[in-house]
Amino acid sequence: MDKLNPKRSNEPAVWLLFGAGGAISAVFFPVLVLILGFLLPFGLVTPDNIIAFSQTFIGKLAILALLIFPMWCGMHRVHLGLHDFKVHIPTASFIFYGLSVLYSFIVLFAVIKL
Numbered sequence: 001m002d003k004l005n006p007k008r009s010n011e012p013a014v015w016l017l018f019g020a021g022g023a024i025s026a027v028f029f030p031v032l033v034l035i036l037g038f039l040l041p042f043g044l045v046t047p048d049n050i051i052a053f054s055q056t057f058i059g060k061l062a063i064l065a066l067l068i069f070p071m072w073c074g075m076h077r078v079h080l081g082l083h084d085f086k087v088h089i090p091t092a093s094f095i096f097y098g099l100s101v102l103y104s105f106i107v108l109f110a111v112i113k114l
Helices: 011-039 047-054 057-084 092-112
Strands: none
Touching: 011 057, 047 057, 057 092
16 A cells, blocks of 8 residues: 555544434434423324424434434444454445445435425
8 A cells, every 4th residue: 555545445434424323312312212202192292293393494304313323323333243243244334334325315315205
């Protein structure tokens, strides 16, 4: 490997998505559990409020962030977990990150249709 032409890596982008997914999961999933698990069943929040929020631009961005980034985090953890267990699949990164990209596009188009 030449110092003038170093080998490029996709690692910074993957770690960025992994970190974002972990942070979003840690911060916002307890709020979702509170809203969807307690406030909604006890009638303190109505489904109409949730539906109305999901149809706004900010609501759609929130849904995208809450669905896409944790998937990247989870797939990265599975990929690294396989390495920890000494299971080396030559195309594992393409499989896991490819599934994350596919999932991201499916969620994006589903949220646009809201």
